[in-house]
Amino acid sequence: FCERNFDAAERLYDAAILSAKTHKFVNEQALSNELAGHFYLDTGRKIKSVNYFMRAFENYTEWGAVAKAASLTKYFEIGDAI
DSSP states (O other): OTTSOHHHHHHHHHHHHHHHHHTTOHHHHHHHHHHHHHHHHHTTOHHHHHHHHHHHHHHHHHHTOHHHHHHTGGGHHHHHTO
């Protein structure tokens, strides 16, 4: 999204998430959701970012990366602050 083409970035994040899910790469699905969360947070769409962070949390937990999942909980509060 460095070229400020946010529409393309959104489509590509969602495509990466879907591809990882389709091929059962839970770790890649978690990372894609987390990066999408940061994208939406950085572009001012805080509520939408929380949804992606929550999915990343679920994916990391499913994968067994409990500490990594726990590190994302700070982003859940963003939605409460709005």
